[in-house]
Amino acid sequence: MTHTTSNPKIHEGRNLKRFREMLSIKQDALAFELGEDWNQQKISLLEQKEKIDSDILEQVAAILKIPAEAIRNFDEEKAINIIANTFQEFHDQSGGVNFQPTYNINPIEKWMEALEENKRLNAELLKAKDDTIRMLEKLIVNK
DSSP states (O other), X not given: OBOOOSOTTOOHHHHHHHHHXXXXXXXXXXXXXXXXXXXXXXXXXXXXXXXXXXXXXXXXXXXXXXXXXXXXXXXXXXXXXXXXXXXXXXXXXXXXXXXXXXXXXXHHHHXXXXXXXXHHHHHHHXXXXXXXXXXXXXXXXXX
16 A cells, blocks of 8 residues: 655655654664564665655554654655744844743852762762671671
8 A cells, every 4th residue: 555645845765764863773773673574775775765655654653653644744844944933933032032041050060069979979888898897707706
């Protein structure tokens, strides 16, 4: 059963590749999940197809854990427009609202906290070691 998209600009194979790469999944890994009939070269050919068979698209989407509709309907041009418009809105100062967040994190303070935690954990380890040695000494004396 072959699926046809209503938007001729949408290239399902390219969309599949984009999602696969965003999820850091190699072609070999995807081929392995699809079964014995698949290999890296076959995935590469699949990603070159403008339209992908609906059954295969559903299987791939399930493996990637994304809706098949995301692959079918992802339109790069629309996504770029949304990102561009969102970027413009966040940097438009006409509303008087500053959308740039302020982070009050002092990296040196965080580093010092981590060092103190490290010291505390080392002290606990030394105490546990000393307790173990005392217990073993008692066992040896009582023998």
